[in-house]
Amino acid sequence: MSEKRLHLLRSEEIAKGTRAFHLSRPEGFQYEAGQTIDLYLIDPKEMDAEGPVRTFSLVSAPHEPELMFATRMRDTAFKRLIQSAEPQMELAWDGPYGSFTLHKNAGKPAVFLAGGIGITPFMSMVKSATHQKLPHAMYLLHSNHTPQDAPFQKDLAEFQKQNSNFHFVPTMTDLTPEDSWAGERGTIDAAMLERHIPNRSNAIYYLAGPAGFVHAMRDMLKADGVDEDNVRFEEFPGY
Ligand SMILES: Cc1cc2nc3c(=O)[nH]c(=O)nc-3n(C[C@H](O)[C@H](O)[C@H](O)COP(=O)(O)OP(=O)(O)OC[C@H]3O[C@@H](n4cnc5c(N)ncnc54)[C@H](O)[C@@H]3O)c2cc1C
Structure with missing residues (x-):
């Protein structure tokens, strides 16, 4: 120790x-x-x-x-x-x-895909980039079962107000049609990326969360034709 x-x-x-x-x-x-x-x-x-x-x-x-x-x-x-x-x-x-840190080239947008508690490294990156006024375009898609399960939503909404380069897209996967929720519903897929990210051809993708989430996102990006060299990921074991 x-x-x-x-x-x-x-x-x-x-x-x-x-x-x-x-x-x-x-x-x-x-x-x-x-x-x-x-x-x-x-x-x-x-x-x-x-x-x-x-x-x-x-x-x-x-x-x-x-x-x-x-x-x-x-x-x-x-x-x-x-x-x-x-x-x-x-x-x-x-x-x-670890080297799960924001790339240096601000010409490439960052696409952060977070599953539940996988939001943790992105909180630090977005907070730091906002504090430093970094010019990187950053898109964060955060998947949770319900709004009650979703940590840091207020902070992330606040960063979006402070930093016009940062775009926050929460999505809920376990809502019933009767549940009120104005944002995205369902798991993150290529169509959801298309709806929110104007030019992602040269984006760097960062995935974090439980292994099942990270595997699903890697498969989704691969099927969507994203070059593996542009995908970085951190798996949280034990979930
Ligand atoms: C780079 C990195 C960053 C992380 N960041 C965070 C973070 O920000 N927040 C966070 O909550 N967690 C994070 N984790 C995961 C964290 O270290 C714990 O593993 C997790 O919180 C679960 O801990 P636990 O005490 O609840 O369960 P554990 O006692 O660790 O495990 C619970 C169950 O999972 C099984 N298990 C544990 N490890 C593995 C494994 N490697 N493969 C398969 N099964 C396993 C156990 O057998 C048990 O059944 C991170 C892990 C890594 C490697």
């Missing part, structure tokens, strides 16, 4: 069964929007098969003073312990890791 330590400061519910956790930012810790951190429980009083460490994408952006991650609260030892943590609980950490 890493020797490095940080503190779990607080947490709050951000969607049904979904929490955001705020962490102290260790001195000198630098990262890029979209990168992950490994968090370890120290001497946990209970443990299960997956052990005391989990990887999380940082939701916070590099200009912010605290770190933040978000997760679906499954009934696992790791998640029980962080949810019931005393304030200032110590965690060991390692990182940052």
